[in-house]
Amino acid sequence: MDNKFWDSESIRILRTLVETRSYTSEKNELVISKKLFKVLKDIGCEVEVNNIASNRANVIARVKGNGRGGNIVLNTHMDVVPSGNGWGNFDPNKLTIQGNRAYGRGTVDAKGPLTSMIMAIEYIILNNIKLNNDITLIAVADEEGASLGARLLPKIKANFAVVGEATNKTIAVSHRGSLRPIISVKGLAAHSATPSLGVNAIICMSKLIENLDKFNKNVLSVRKHKFSGSPTLIPTIINGGIKESMVPDYCEVVIDRRLIPGEDKDTAVKEINEVINETLPLTDPKCEMSIDRFLETTGDPSEISTKNLVLVPAKKAIEDVYGSVEFSGLDCNCDMSHFMSEGITTFVYGPGNFKMAHQPNEYIELNELINGMNVYKNIILNADRQYINS
Ligand SMILES: [Zn+2]
Incomplete structure (x- = not known):
């Protein structure tokens, strides 16, 4: 031929x-x-x-x-x-x-x-x-x-x-592999005219996102694999609030975490939980924050x-x-x-x-x-x- x-x-x-x-x-x-x-x-x-x-x-x-x-x-x-x-x-x-x-x-x-x-x-x-x-x-x-x-x-x-x-x-x-946790933040609903009666889940979430971003830049970017670069963590989807005149009582974010060879899912989850635990004291004491569930990914x-x-x-x-x-x-x-x-x-x-x-x-x-x-x-x-x- x-x-x-x-x-x-x-x-x-x-x-x-x-x-x-x-x-x-x-x-x-x-x-x-x-x-x-x-x-x-x-x-x-x-x-x-x-x-x-x-x-x-x-x-x-x-x-x-x-x-x-x-x-x-x-x-x-x-x-x-x-x-x-x-x-x-x-x-x-x-x-x-x-x-x-x-x-x-x-x-x-x-x-x-x-x-x-x-x-x-x-x-x-x-x-x-x-x-x-x-x-x-x-x-x-x-x-x-x-x-x-x-x-x-x-x-x-x-x-x-x-x-x-x-x-x-x-x-x-x-x-690289991937892991996609969904982190939920629970606050307390109230009339938006009296925000002090509620706990704003979006504001709590913003503090978490800031800390996750710092973790990505200060910790993950320092790790390096010879061929597959550094691990990354970024928020890719966020949802919160149901009514323009209500203090949002719920907010959730999808995190896309890319793992390099040598990293494992359990450690990656543990690290995210540590960032959550460091963030909680910076928010309203009534605010709850945790990994709620995981989206399926292609794998390790x-x-x-x-x-x-x-x-x-x-x-x-x-x-x-x-x-x-x-x-x-x-x-x-x-x-x-x-x-x-x-x-x-x-x-x-x-x-x-x-x-x-x-x-x-x-x-x-x-x-x-x-x-x-x-x-x-x-x-x-x-x-x-x-x-x-x-
Ligand atoms: Zn392909």
Whole structure:
């Protein structure tokens, strides 16, 4: 197959994926899972669609090896964040090609990486390459939500897994995790004309937010991970008050706390409770303040050492395609932690620039789709020669 074939194949597959709606917020990956099933079936994979919840499904495709190797997992997600505003002349739900760029929601996160993974498998099938290892492509639902897809996978054994998220031509060996507590403040309602008879929950909350911000700047920003930066804590949603002429008796805030590898949820919760306890004496004695509940998140942080042997095939693959190897860490969550918690050593590589993810006018460069295909294909071939069993 010549370059022209792969150029048009990359656009054909990416177009099918981008033009099939799969916003996480709509909780419906059924249509895209059926489309993906057909794409994978047509190129010669064994494919199954696994329903995991109402209207939600994962797609698992396999290429069988000769039984003498193990299994290599390629994983990424089918769902995308909403298109949002600011797309100008581009329609986020259509794939628009302009020069070397393909625009549309999901082109970089993560329908582009998924396209490259599919093409790597197609390359192996078309060229009749006999592998020792099995290859398993796992396209999950809800990665941009609470990682329902990755949490509900069947038990899988693998030598290693590669997660397809844009990594700017590097190998990402770590990513941050997240924790989302909702803190509630209870005050006392009164007529707003006589505020001294009440306890204003919004004023109590403002003191807490100030202290949380200080904690973020003075404590969290000092902690550093080599690849995934510092942890962060910011308020992202606040609600309080029910009537313009009443002293608000209730206020709650959603906190987005990003954890770096090495941090754990229990300690993060303990630290937030310490800030609450330091704040309480600064408010009305009748004010109550506590973590009320938690919103679901994608999960924990995770990392592997850059010296881990499973990286050997990937390092060579990246070097052959891009000329040199660099390591990085993701600021955001990804499904790496879910494979790691199943005992599968995992790293992240995906074509494209991560800065374009979740942005208006999201795009991926067409030659990066081909680079991505070559990296995934080389990882599979290099690992096959090496018989790495972690
Ligand atoms: Zn993603």
